[in-house]
Amino acid sequence: MPFENPVTQRFSKNRKACVHTFENSFILRLIQNKDTIECPIAACKKKVYRNSLHPDYELLHHSRFMKFRDNITEAKEYFVKLRNDGLQK
Incomplete structure (x- = not known):
């Protein structure tokens, strides 16, 4: 069963995306010219997408x-x- 977003009441389409919070310059330095990286949190194997940063x-x-x-x-x-x-x- 997919995760339901409590704000939009819609189901998440991308359950593989990481939801951790990072300091802006840190995560941008890690991503650099890539569109996707693996989450830098040790136990998290989800992806961080450049276009999903906010x-x-x-x-x-x-x-x-x-x-x-x-x-x-x-x-x-x-x-x-x-x-x-x-x-x-």
Whole structure:
């Protein structure tokens, strides 16, 4: 039974294509002048097709959110430290 795409509700036509996420310059350096390579993930034997590469917006959004959250946490810790230092004087 083929995999059903949850977004389009259609069945995948290319179950041999890899779905891993890679850093752009890394995967382009591996592919170079080829149209297809084997996935660089050790246990994955599926193919990575040049024409199927696309940005992973969900991962990008998640990484930006995590960076934002880390910045908020650092700012909070900074102001707590400032307040505590002021109370000790």
